[in-house]
Amino acid sequence: MVGAGVIGLACAATLARRGHSVIVLESADGVGRETTARNSEVIHAGIYYPPGSLKAALCVQGRQLLYQRCRLHGIGHRRTGKLIVATAEDEVERLENIASNARSNGAGAIEIFDAAKVRALEPRVQAFAAVWSPETGIVDSHGLTLSYQAELEAHGGSIAFRTSVVAAQTTHAGWKLETQDGTELETSHVINAAGLHGAEVARLAGLQYTMHYCKGDYFSVAPSLGKLTEHLVYPVPVQAGLGIHITMDLGGRYRLGPDTEYIDELHYQVDPDKAERFAAAARRYLPEIKASDLAPDFAGIRPKLQGPDQGFHDFVIAEESSNGAPGWINLLGIESPGLTASEAIAMRVVDLLR
Numbered sequence: 455m456v457g458a459g460v461i462g463l464a465c466a467a468t469l470a471r472r473g474h475s476v477i478v479l480e481s482a483d484g485v486g487r488e489t490t491a492r493n494s495e496v497i498h499a500g501i502y503y504p505p506g507s508l509k510a511a512l513c514v515q516g517r518q519l520l521y522q523r524c525r526l527h528g529i530g531h532r533r534t535g536k537l538i539v540a541t542a543e544d545e546v547e548r549l550e551n552i553a554s555n556a557r558s559n560g561a562g563a564i565e566i567f568d569a570a571k572v573r574a575l576e577p578r579v580q581a582f583a584a585v586w587s588p589e590t591g592i593v594d595s596h597g598l599t600l601s602y603q604a605e606l607e608a609h610g611g612s613i614a615f616r617t618s619v620v621a622a623q624t625t626h627a628g629w630k631l632e633t634q635d636g637t638e639l640e641t642s643h644v645i646n647a648a649g650l651h652g653a654e655v656a657r658l659a660g661l662q663y664t665m666h667y668c669k670g671d672y673f674s675v676a677p678s679l680g681k682l683t684e685h686l687v688y689p690v691p692v693q694a695g696l697g698i699h700i701t702m703d704l705g706g707r708y709r710l711g712p713d714t715e716y717i718d719e720l721h722y723q724v725d726p727d728k729a730e731r732f733a734a735a736a737r738r739y740l741p742e743i744k745a746s747d748l749a750p751d752f753a754g755i756r757p758k759l760q761g762p763d764q765g766f767h768d769f770v771i772a773e774e775s776s777n778g779a780p781g782w783i784n785l786l787g788i789e790s791p792g793l794t795a796s797e798a799i800a801m802r803v804v805d806l807l808r
């Protein structure tokens with residue numbers, strides 16, 4: 455396994471539990487240090503993705519598995535529910551499409567609320583109408599990652615930290631991987647869960663994929679504004695992301711974001727000058743937000759297989775025999791809802807190994 459983010463560890467734990475011998479190679483000195491530590495921590499219900507896509511199916515299956523895992527392992531989480539709000543009259547009809555897509559995906563008991571019902575639920579939110587998703591929630595992503603690590607280790611698997619895979623070659627029995635210090639490791643299967651570096655790692659096996667980086671910045675909201683919302687509140691979605699939404703973490707701190715910005719080089723700086731733009735986006739449904747209430751928080755980067763202005767692209771979960779790399783499994787483009795879908799993705803990988 456290459457990569458000890460939530461996806462690599464979910465796969466590693468699931469395989470180890472089924473009796474496979476698993477070692478995870480990880481460049482960083484701990485688990486979940488990249489995208490797994492830089493996201494909204496939302497348990498998605500499965501609302502937006504095209505019916506029949508992997509994103510839709512694995513989000514719905516993964517969400518159920520995730521709530522179950524949280525209960526069983528004592529991982530911090532809350533089924534907050536979420537509103538997708540129409541902030542202009544002409545957005546109201548789009549809510550019908552969103553609700554119908556969500557129902558086709560099995561996203562739970564989706565309803566449409568009128569303005570009065572939204573106001574009763576969220577007095578500080580202004581909206582013409584909203585989609586209500588009771589199955590959406592939030593999770594402690596670090597706790598989730600640690601639960602997979604503990605399960606992996608309890609079943610005899612291990613993680614080699616500060617260990618980057620730099621070369622790969624086929625052998626009669628599978629693959630030989632080389633790490634940055636020249637160590638070689640032989641294995642029957644390689645699972646590439648290297649997140650933002652997934653295309654580079656795939657290239658080591660001669661497999662060509664193009665990865666685009668799409669950065670999302672977050673701003674924290676001043677605690678002096680008090681309890682702004684009881685639930686997560688999203689606008690109707692924009693093309694590359696879900697629109698600047700307000701979420702809270704388990705400690706009750708609110709943040710706005712993420713936006714979408716395609717970048718060429720990986721970096722995590724949040725531009726403080728974006729505060730006015732974030733405030734303006736949020737004011738469409740939370741009229742009292744001002745730029746002075748916002749402070750740059752953190753950024754995450756989506757490992758996208760589609761570039762700007764390209765349409766939907768599904769997760770790639772592929773055993774690469776047909777591309778001349780038998781025993782090599784690529785997990786690529788695992789952007790949102792990857793956290794939610796993690797255990798369902800792992801079960802797909804188990805199926806590919808059968």
Ligand SMILES: Cc1cc2nc3c(=O)[nH]c(=O)nc-3n(C[C@H](O)[C@H](O)[C@H](O)COP(=O)(O)OP(=O)(O)OC[C@H]3O[C@@H](n4cnc5c(N)ncnc54)[C@H](O)[C@@H]3O)c2cc1C
Nearest residue numbers: 457459460461481488489490493496619649754792793794
């Ligand atoms: C802005 C943003 C918001 C999101 N919000 C949500 C959300 O609310 N809900 C949700 O379900 N999902 C969300 N996601 C998606 C979710 O965060 C990701 O799908 C998930 O974290 C991906 O995990 P990963 O293990 O694939 O990648 P990572 O966490 O990036 O792990 C990859 C690991 O591979 C290691 N690695 C890379 N190259 C090598 C190498 N050559 N050798 C060894 N190790 C290597 C890296 O060090 C890293 O630790 C969001 C993502 C972003 C960017």
